Amino acid sequence: MFLIIEKVSYEGYYKMDVSADDRYRTLEKSMKKLSYEKSALIEVLHSAQETFGYLGIDALKYIAKRLKLPYSKVYGVATFYNYFRLKPKGRHNVVVCLGTACYIKGSDKILEKIEKRYGIKAGETTSDEALSLLTARCFGSCSLAPVIVCDEQIKGKVSLENPLCDIEEMIK
Numbered sequence: 001m002f003l004i005i006e007k008v009s010y011e012g013y014y015k016m017d018v019s020a021d022d023r024y025r026t027l028e029k030s031m032k033k034l035s036y037e038k039s040a041l042i043e044v045l046h047s048a049q050e051t052f053g054y055l056g057i058d059a060l061k062y063i064a065k066r067l068k069l070p071y072s073k074v075y076g077v078a079t080f081y082n083y084f085r086l087k088p089k090g091r092h093n094v095v096v097c098l099g100t101a102c103y104i105k106g107s108d109k110i111l112e113k114i115e116k117r118y119g120i121k122a123g124e125t126t127s128d129e130a131l132s133l134l135t136a137r138c139f140g141s142c143s144l145a146p147v148i149v150c151d152e153q154i155k156g157k158v159s160l161e162n163p164l165c166d167i168e169e170m171i172k
C-alpha cells in the first residue's frame with residue numbers, strides 16, 4: 001500500500017512504484033520505528049539522507065505522503081538545514097565548518113575560495129560529480145579552527161592563503 005507515490009512530470013501527475021527499491025523499504029522501517037510522527041520529520045530526513053546519500057524529490061514526496069505532511073513543509077525543512085543535501089553526493093566531499101570558532105578564524109574565506117575554484121556553492125556538486133561542497137556548524141574540534149573535513153578526515157588549522165591543497169590532493 002505504501003509503495004506508490006505520485007510524481008509530477010510535464011505530462012501531469014503519474015504514479016511511481018517504488019516497491020523494487022530497497023532504499024524505500026529501509027526508509028519505511030525508520031519511519032515506522034518513529035510511529036510516523038509528524039514531529040519526527042528531521043529524524044526521518046536524516047535517515048533518508050543516510051539511506052539515499054541525498055534527499056531527492058521522490059524521497060521527499062514519499063516522506064510527505066507517509067507522514068501526512070504537505071510536501072511544501074517537508075521541502076522547506078530539507079532546504080532550511082545546511083546538513084541536508086538535495087543533490088547527489090560527489091565521489092569526494094568537503095565540509096567547511098562555519099561554527100563560531102572557525103568563522104572567527106576565517107572559514108567563510110575558505111568557503112569562498114573553494115566555491116570560486118570549483119565553481120559550485122555550498123550544498124552543490126561539481127558537474128563531473130568529483131566533489132560535493134557542504135557546510136556544518138561545529139565538528140567539536142574548535143581548538144583546531146579553522147577546520148574542514150575532506151572525505152571524513154578532519155583537517156585543522158587550514159591555511160587561509162592556500163586552503164585548497166588538501167582538496168586537490170583528495171580528488172586527484
Ligand code: FES
Binds near residue numbers: 100102137
Ligand atoms: S566551530 Fe569549527 S570545529 Fe567548532
